[in-house]
Amino acid sequence: MTDKPAPKPDTRFRRLKEKGSRDFQLACSIVDEARIGHVGFADEGQPYVVPMAVARDQHQLLLHGSVASRLMQQLASGLPCCVTITHLDGLVLARSAFNSSMHYRSLMVFGRASPVTDPDEKARCLEVLTDHLLPGRREELRASTPQEINATQVLAIPLEVFTVKISEGPPDDPARDLGAGIWAGVVPLRTVAGEPIRDPELDSAIPLPDYLGEL
Amino acid sequence: MTDKPAPKPDTRFRRLKEKGSRDFQLACSIVDEARIGHVGFADEGQPYVVPMAVARDQHQLLLHGSVASRLMQQLASGLPCCVTITHLDGLVLARSAFNSSMHYRSLMVFGRASPVTDPDEKARCLEVLTDHLLPGRREELRASTPQEINATQVLAIPLEVFTVKISEGPPDDPARDLGAGIWAGVVPLRTVAGEPIRDPELDSAIPLPDYLGEL
Numbered sequence: 001m002t003d004k005p006a007p008k009p010d011t012r013f014r015r016l017k018e019k020g021s022r023d024f025q026l027a028c029s030i031v032d033e034a035r036i037g038h039v040g041f042a043d044e045g046q047p048y049v050v051p052m053a054v055a056r057d058q059h060q061l062l063l064h065g066s067v068a069s070r071l072m073q074q075l076a077s078g079l080p081c082c083v084t085i086t087h088l089d090g091l092v093l094a095r096s097a098f099n100s101s102m103h104y105r106s107l108m109v110f111g112r113a114s115p116v117t118d119p120d121e122k123a124r125c126l127e128v129l130t131d132h133l134l135p136g137r138r139e140e141l142r143a144s145t146p147q148e149i150n151a152t153q154v155l156a157i158p159l160e161v162f163t164v165k166i167s168e169g170p171p172d173d174p175a176r177d178l179g180a181g182i183w184a185g186v187v188p189l190r191t192v193a194g195e196p197i198r199d200p201e202l203d204s205a206i207p208l209p210d211y212l213g214e215l
Numbered sequence: 216m217t218d219k220p221a222p223k224p225d226t227r228f229r230r231l232k233e234k235g236s237r238d239f240q241l242a243c244s245i246v247d248e249a250r251i252g253h254v255g256f257a258d259e260g261q262p263y264v265v266p267m268a269v270a271r272d273q274h275q276l277l278l279h280g281s282v283a284s285r286l287m288q289q290l291a292s293g294l295p296c297c298v299t300i301t302h303l304d305g306l307v308l309a310r311s312a313f314n315s316s317m318h319y320r321s322l323m324v325f326g327r328a329s330p331v332t333d334p335d336e337k338a339r340c341l342e343v344l345t346d347h348l349l350p351g352r353r354e355e356l357r358a359s360t361p362q363e364i365n366a367t368q369v370l371a372i373p374l375e376v377f378t379v380k381i382s383e384g385p386p387d388d389p390a391r392d393l394g395a396g397i398w399a400g401v402v403p404l405r406t407v408a409g410e411p412i413r414d415p416e417l418d419s420a421i422p423l424p425d426y427l428g429e430l
Contacts, residue, residue, distance in 0.1 A: 038255075038299055039264075046297075046325070047255040048255065049299035080262060086266040088251055091430065093349065095357070096356055096359065097341065100352075102251070141310065170414045173416070177357070182424075183421050183422070184417050187427060189409070191405070192406075193306075193402050194402070196400055203396070206398050207398070
């Protein structure tokens, strides 16, 4: 368990308490395995939930987007937001529909986004994002230009107030259902990379890089 | 294009307009391929984004959960919510970090959830959910009991006000970058089912059902 103070918002999810944990390392592992999160905020009571690329830089989440994006401007204004990252790990087939469920690992981070304004720090954060989303790729890329960095908004959200929920294990059928003569268990789910598709503009002499085998 | 009126909220996402579409069939296909969505709502300005199982029943989204869940009670009260469903379809490797991106299909549905209170209709909606999440499974399961149906809250959200965003195609590098001697293209991503894991309580004589091969 982390020694962070108990976050205020998560007490609302009392029914899921049995799946709760505030373990910081677990939260980090959920971010580090993710490519996107769902970013929620409200504008005059209307909620919006937007998928965005995510990465972790030590004790903060990083988001990025165009400086011209209204979404990025809204988030940068510091309104309360919630970033939720979910890995759907499996389908749990119990002997009844009622007890069937899913395996997942989910992280909800509550906070406010701050724009990263220092150009060097912004460039560093963008490198963290690139290294997370495309490991091994950055060494091959040309350096980002100052114009590109200026055109990009980077936002940081502290990984401090959060809730982790994990669902795992075999089906939890009541004893009276165990005799049902049907298969029960878990079907694991995972995300896999398929065969890379070359850009039609790509010189045919350029081979597939080794790091794509790690995706 | 659907003939639904243009939704008010989506005009906020002007930067993504080039990826926008209100095509109802496309929205349906995004729901029908999904197992979970991210449900956002705000309580006194604090946004929450919660992963939940989703299914589609004609022109509405279905959610379900425990009647004792505070989350379900909050949603059932009819506050504005946003359900976002995202399929991350690939990584786009451009010649620069700036132009690298992702392939995705994303649906944002704006509306208010209504509880399905009629017992027969609730039972039918739960069947729709089960058939969606575990195709072929329901025929084998015992029928849900009235107690189980009473203990379950089903919520419906109209699939009427929504935004679809699609990102696809090869990298979009400027001409000056095309000569960079590095690989460029797309790495497709998809979710796959692994080898089913039998419940330790399961009679060893019970074979794996055929429908699991379809997941």
